[in-house]
Structures are given as C-alpha cells and as structure tokens.
Amino acid sequence: MEENKTTPNLVVDLCGLSLKNPVIAASGTFGFGEEIEPFYDPSILGGFCTKGLTRRPRPGNSGIRLQETRAGLMNSIGLQNPGIEAFVRDILPRIRRFGTAIIANVGGETMEDYVAACYEVSKSSVDMVELNISCPNVKHGGMAFGIDPDVAAKVVRSVKRSCRKPLMVKLSPNAPDIVAVARACEKAGADALSLINTISGLAIDVHARRPVFANVTAGLSGPAIKPIALRMTRDVSKAVSIPVVGMGGIETGEDAAAFIMAGAAAIQVGTAGLVRPDTCQRIIAELLEFMSREDIGSLSEIRGII
Amino acid sequence: MKSDLYVALENRQIAPGIMRLSIQRSEATGGMRELPEREIGIKRKTPLNFEAEDWAYSPVEPGQFFMLKTRAVEPLLPRPLSVHEASGDVVVFLYQTRGAGTKAIAALETGDPVLATGPCGRGFPVDDITGRVALIAGGIGIAPFRYLARRLSKSPSISSLVLVAGFRSMLFGLEDIAPFVTEIRVATEDGSAGTKGFVTDIIAPAPFDAVLACGPIPMLKAVKDSCKSAGTRCLVSVEARMACGIGACLGCTINTRSGNRRVCVDGPVFPAEEVLFDGGE
The missing domain is CATH 2.40.30.10 (Translation factors)
Incomplete structure (x- = not known):
C-alpha cells in the first residue's frame, strides 16, 4: 500500500486557547508585532508576546542597551513601553487584525503594580497574560518577585484574583531553585508557565575599566543559553501539571522539537528573531518538515518523552 | 524593506x-x-x-x-x-x-x-532639501554621502553642494563624491592633508540653507550647535548599536526631545534639534 502521509498536526491547546502551532514570538523581541509585517504575515504564528507592559509608561534604561557575546546577546532595555492604557487604546485595536494569539507580557515594580496592570490589560481583548516576574533589568521589582517561591506565590495569587484571562507566569533562571518557584506558582493558581527569561550576566569594558551596562548586569539570551533552558524546561515540566512554554536559544525547527521533547507545550523564539526577521516563519516550516520526515503525526507523540 | x-x-x-x-x-x-x-x-x-x-x-x-x-x-x-x-x-x-x-x-x-x-530606517529627505547645501562627514561618516550627493546633484532645487570632510589622517572616499559636488573642503587632525583641525574649523553654517552631517557624536554635537547659532537647518545621521534593525528590540534608542526614539526606524537621520546628544541638555 502507498504510504499515506498527512500533514502533521501542529495545533496546540494552551489553557483553552487553541494555537495554530507551538511557535510564539517572545516578549521584547517582537515589538507589538507590527514590525514583522514587511517580512511575513503574523497570522502564521501560534501567537506572540507583546513587549513588556507596565501600569505607567517607562522610558527604559539609558546608556548601552545591547552587547553581543559569543553565541549570545546581552540586553538591558529596562521595559521601555507606552504603558497599559496607551497599549489598549492605541496599539491593540491595530494589531487585533493579525489573527493570531496576543499574549500581553506584564511587568511591575510592586505587588500593586502587577495586580493593577494585569487586571487592566486582562479586561481588553488580549488572549492571555504573561506575568513577567523575571526581568533582570529593572532596579525595582521584576526579577525580585521571581527568585523566591513564597514571594512568587504571593504575587501570582494576588494577580490571579482579578485577572480575567489565562495567566502564564514567566520564570527566571536566576532563581536558586526554579522548580520550587514553578511549583509555588502552580499552587498559587498560575494557568501556565513560561521559561526561561534571560540569565543575569556581566560585561566589562576593560579599556574604560567599568561595566558595559549602566545597570552593571544585563540579561543573556541566544544560542548560548539553550542547554540550560532545555534542562530547566524538562525539570519544571516534570514537576508541574500545568502547561510549560519553553524558550531559550531556539533557532531551528529541530530546536523547537527538542523543547517539546523536554516537555514544553509550546515554545517561544526571541533572539533568533532579531538575527533574521523571518526566523519564526522558518521554524514553523522546519518543524513541519522534521515531523514529516520522522513520521510524527502530532506534537503529543513527542511531548515530554525525554 | x-x-x-x-x-x-x-x-x-x-x-x-x-x-x-x-x-x-x-x-x-x-x-x-x-x-x-x-x-x-x-x-x-x-x-x-x-x-x-x-x-x-x-x-x-x-x-x-x-x-x-x-x-x-x-x-x-x-x-x-x-x-x-x-x-x-x-x-x-x-x-x-x-x-x-x-x-x-x-x-x-x-x-x-x-x-x-x-x-x-529613514534617510535624508532628498526632495525636501533645497538651496545651498553642505554635507559634513567625519571619518567613515562619509559613507552615505556618495549616494546622497548623486541624488542631490540631480535635484533642480539645489544651487550648490559642498562636501566638508574630516579625517584623522588618511583621506578616503573623496574621489567617489567629487563628480557630484561643487566644492570639497578637507580637514585632518594631524594636518597631513587639507587644514589641520576638525571639520567644524573649516565650515561656518551661516551661508548654507541646509547642513547634512554624519560622523562621530562629538562632531555631530558641534555641528548641531554651530547650525543652531547660525540658524541653519541641520540634519544628522546617527550611529547606534543594533540587534534587529527593524524596530522590534528597542536596543538602539537615543534620547530626543520627544523621548527615546529608535535609531533603526525613527532614524538614523534626525533633525539635529531633536537629538539630545548629552542625554539631557
């Protein structure tokens, strides 16, 4: 009999939200989606995470914001964004037409910030909220909420009370025990987890004898962090029963498949999308190709097999 | 794009x-x-x-x-x-x-x-540049002026086009631009060619309707200041570290009168008076 190969099924259910495929553009590398339009139709994506939004507009950090490293990129943008109000009023109506899941990434400096911001943005038409308790580049709040399980649980519980959309919590690899933070967030009511945010690092300008970044440290992303991200994705996936969205150094369809094998429900692509604007489009095609070649009908056949 | x-x-x-x-x-x-x-x-x-x-x-x-x-x-x-x-x-x-x-x-x-x-990004608004024009280049900042000079040289609303180029020592790129400009002035920091000193020593903006500058930040700042005193329109092309180049990452922002702007999509060419070179002013 002729081999009857059907197109592999890439559809992912994430907290009741049906994604066309598991490929989500990561926060901070995709603006609000409009910048990618000259290159491909954003509707092909499983979804995208907005630039980190805060209750009030933020100008972001001054000084150098980027430093390339071997196989990686350090950044210290500092959550530059127009604020939730301007996002909902001016930007969201323009990007709603993309026809893909819009995940609002929300940052904050205080517990009250997070609660108010998540509530505000969850009243809009966004599909999901990604709670960023892992930004290493803000002086107050940010990662401070994501390294201790009790503090993380407290902010998730408070946000969850008024958040009207599924809540995904973005975890920091800088936590001493990311599995403990993950378990605490699940127990506090998180609907999903995403990991990893950038790894805190340091770059030094030896000629000037000072740190490259004004904030001294900055977040490392890119291919260099992939093994760490994969390991953490696997550890967390095995420890919780809510969906885990994996990210960190994904450049190809096979990288995406590796994260799914490590237990990820879906994946996010960040730095690689800065290297080439068409990266997400390519990863979707490569993942399909990989599945066809390996005779994988749906992602559930390989999810968490490692 | x-x-x-x-x-x-x-x-x-x-x-x-x-x-x-x-x-x-x-x-x-x-x-x-x-x-x-x-x-x-x-x-x-x-x-x-x-x-x-x-x-x-x-x-x-x-x-x-x-x-x-x-x-x-x-x-x-x-x-x-x-x-x-x-x-x-x-x-x-x-x-x-x-x-x-x-x-x-x-x-x-x-x-x-x-x-x-x-x-x-946004380049120089060729159709909107008229009269007596000076192009001021510092070092490798001369790069965009070949194409710019060729385009401006075809514009009927340009009456004169002067290239003012500053170098550390070695001159380069001038012969590529020479066919399209009415005059070339050169300054070198070591005095090996042209006038010893900086571009700002060999140009006074007052006689010009527009000054278009590309080069290191200290030069752009000096050109901006002298154009401001002279009341001459000034556009600067700014350099910044970039990751994406398409406006997505916010890695290349500079401080302007209207807040942080992205060099890659809002620039690299800005009206000089918009740019706050010292971060404040």
Whole structure:
C-alpha cells in the first residue's frame, strides 16, 4: 500500500486557547508585532508576546542597551513601553487584525503594580497574560518577585484574583531553585508557565575599566543559553501539571522539537528573531518538515518523552 | 524593506581599514532561503565605475542602511551598514573594519552569499532639501554621502553642494563624491592633508540653507550647535548599536526631545534639534 502521509498536526491547546502551532514570538523581541509585517504575515504564528507592559509608561534604561557575546546577546532595555492604557487604546485595536494569539507580557515594580496592570490589560481583548516576574533589568521589582517561591506565590495569587484571562507566569533562571518557584506558582493558581527569561550576566569594558551596562548586569539570551533552558524546561515540566512554554536559544525547527521533547507545550523564539526577521516563519516550516520526515503525526507523540 | 539573499560582487580595501563592498540581489536563490555554500555565475560588475552617471535610482533613500549577515556562525547578529551607492539590485557599502562584525563582512569574497535586510530606517529627505547645501562627514561618516550627493546633484532645487570632510589622517572616499559636488573642503587632525583641525574649523553654517552631517557624536554635537547659532537647518545621521534593525528590540534608542526614539526606524537621520546628544541638555 502507498504510504499515506498527512500533514502533521501542529495545533496546540494552551489553557483553552487553541494555537495554530507551538511557535510564539517572545516578549521584547517582537515589538507589538507590527514590525514583522514587511517580512511575513503574523497570522502564521501560534501567537506572540507583546513587549513588556507596565501600569505607567517607562522610558527604559539609558546608556548601552545591547552587547553581543559569543553565541549570545546581552540586553538591558529596562521595559521601555507606552504603558497599559496607551497599549489598549492605541496599539491593540491595530494589531487585533493579525489573527493570531496576543499574549500581553506584564511587568511591575510592586505587588500593586502587577495586580493593577494585569487586571487592566486582562479586561481588553488580549488572549492571555504573561506575568513577567523575571526581568533582570529593572532596579525595582521584576526579577525580585521571581527568585523566591513564597514571594512568587504571593504575587501570582494576588494577580490571579482579578485577572480575567489565562495567566502564564514567566520564570527566571536566576532563581536558586526554579522548580520550587514553578511549583509555588502552580499552587498559587498560575494557568501556565513560561521559561526561561534571560540569565543575569556581566560585561566589562576593560579599556574604560567599568561595566558595559549602566545597570552593571544585563540579561543573556541566544544560542548560548539553550542547554540550560532545555534542562530547566524538562525539570519544571516534570514537576508541574500545568502547561510549560519553553524558550531559550531556539533557532531551528529541530530546536523547537527538542523543547517539546523536554516537555514544553509550546515554545517561544526571541533572539533568533532579531538575527533574521523571518526566523519564526522558518521554524514553523522546519518543524513541519522534521515531523514529516520522522513520521510524527502530532506534537503529543513527542511531548515530554525525554 | 525585505530580507533577501544577495551575493558579494566585490569587497576590497580602498584605504587602510576602509573597505568597499558591493552586493547584488540573488535571482538564483530568491529571498528567505538558507545561505548556500557559494553562488555561481556572477555576471554583473561592481557599479562604481564613474563613467556611468545615469544609473537608475533604486528604491533606497540616501541615508538608509541594510542589516548584513554573512554565512559565518559568529558573530550572531547582523550589522547595520549605511548605503554608499545603490542602483537597481546592486547596493554598495563603504565601511571601516572595527569589531567582529565588520571583520566578518570584510572576509566576504566575490560570490559569497550575504543575507541583507533593508533598506532600513529613514534617510535624508532628498526632495525636501533645497538651496545651498553642505554635507559634513567625519571619518567613515562619509559613507552615505556618495549616494546622497548623486541624488542631490540631480535635484533642480539645489544651487550648490559642498562636501566638508574630516579625517584623522588618511583621506578616503573623496574621489567617489567629487563628480557630484561643487566644492570639497578637507580637514585632518594631524594636518597631513587639507587644514589641520576638525571639520567644524573649516565650515561656518551661516551661508548654507541646509547642513547634512554624519560622523562621530562629538562632531555631530558641534555641528548641531554651530547650525543652531547660525540658524541653519541641520540634519544628522546617527550611529547606534543594533540587534534587529527593524524596530522590534528597542536596543538602539537615543534620547530626543520627544523621548527615546529608535535609531533603526525613527532614524538614523534626525533633525539635529531633536537629538539630545548629552542625554539631557
């Protein structure tokens, strides 16, 4: 009999939200989606995470914001964004037409910030909220909420009370025990987890004898962090029963498949999308190709097999 | 703006540390594919033969740039290079080899594939520049002025076009621009050619209707200040570290009167009075 190969099924259910495929553009590398339009139709994506939004507009950090490293990129943008109000009023109506899941990434400096911001943005038409308790580049709040399980649980519980959309919590690899933070967030009511945010690092300008970044440290992303991200994705996936969205150094369809094998429900692509604007489009095609070649009908056949 | 495969036509040193690269959009492979091992069948020659002054304009605006990435695994990110000349599907860049990125680009050989995203950013508003115009270049800041001068030289609303170029020591790029300007003034820091000193020593903005400047920040700031005193319109092309080049990452912002703006999409050309070079003022 002729081999009857059907197109592999890439559809992912994430907290009741049906994604066309598991490929989500990561926060901070995709603006609000409009910048990618000259290159491909954003509707092909499983979804995208907005630039980190805060209750009030933020100008972001001054000084150098980027430093390339071997196989990686350090950044210290500092959550530059127009604020939730301007996002909902001016930007969201323009990007709603993309026809893909819009995940609002929300940052904050205080517990009250997070609660108010998540509530505000969850009243809009966004599909999901990604709670960023892992930004290493803000002086107050940010990662401070994501390294201790009790503090993380407290902010998730408070946000969850008024958040009207599924809540995904973005975890920091800088936590001493990311599995403990993950378990605490699940127990506090998180609907999903995403990991990893950038790894805190340091770059030094030896000629000037000072740190490259004004904030001294900055977040490392890119291919260099992939093994760490994969390991953490696997550890967390095995420890919780809510969906885990994996990210960190994904450049190809096979990288995406590796994260799914490590237990990820879906994946996010960040730095690689800065290297080439068409990266997400390519990863979707490569993942399909990989599945066809390996005779994988749906992602559930390989999810968490490692 | 597109992301396309190009092939290197020619990449050669024109002065110590200064390279000129011509690339052509690859018909054979189309855009958005993997970088092949090597392109074959190069037909076109590099376009910087100065007899041909009637090249078709390309849709590139003078002052725009491309993000270039070679087949090398490192560096990870593409590098922004300003358009030196553009005609049809050929784009030429003049660049200084400084770090890992430009060194990787300098290693390109004829026929090598290049992934180029562009044209990026807002360039000089050619149709909106009139009268007596001065182009002020500091070092490799001369790069965008070849294409800009050619375009301006064809504009009926330009009455004179002066190039004012400053260098540390070695001169470069002047002969590429000479056919399109009415006058060239040169300053060198070591006095080896032209006037000893800086570009700001050899130009007073008052007699000009517009000053267009590209170069290091201290030079741009000095030009901005002297244009402000003279009441002369001034546009500056600003350089910044970039990751994406398309406005997505907010890595290249500069401080302006209207807050942080992205050099890659809101610039690189800004009205000088908009830019706060000291971060404050």
